[in-house]
Amino acid sequence: MPYVKGEGPSQMVADLVSADYGWLQSPNGKEEARVFKAGKNCEGYFTNQDILEQAQRSMDILEKHYTNENHVLMFDNATTPLKYGKLLKGNIQMGDATFADGSKQSLYFSEDAGPKASLFKGMAVILHEQGLI
CATH class of the missing domain: 3.30.160 (Double Stranded RNA Binding Domain)
Incomplete structure (x- = not known):
């Protein structure tokens, strides 16, 4: 990370x-x-x-x-500083994650998720959904 x-x-x-x-x-x-x-x-x-x-x-x-090991790279979706100029758009969601086997996973809660609808799931939820934690 x-x-x-x-x-x-x-x-x-x-x-x-x-x-x-x-x-x-x-x-x-x-x-x-x-x-x-x-x-x-x-x-x-x-x-x-x-x-x-x-x-x-x-x-x-x-x-x-390090070819004899499997690697998972995780990146935080923190906003880089916006000091370059005026913010023109906000709340632009990332596309779904795509895994090596071609399967996809949404990075955001679905519209029917109540108060969490459209919010970023966070790494802990994503890893849990993938069975990694």
Whole structure:
């Protein structure tokens, strides 16, 4: 799961961590998933492209150095800072999750779920529905 923390008004760090291995990196430590961005005027904030590039780098490390294990990458749906400008739209839901076998899972409670209707389920509910916890 990415760990994102602010390092001041214009610096951010994102990394992936495992309970078994610690921070995601190659065995020799020369390749790592960590991304650090710093700068003034909000250029230190992550864009969607930065997140995609980090995910690709993470998968490359796992495929190259940890091939004998199964991996599950979980990402928090936290909003990245909106300091780039005026928010034009809000409450845009993500599409359904698609698994390797082609099956899909909604990430939001259905319309008939009462007060939870249309709310994000959260990782604990999603993992429970998949039988992982």
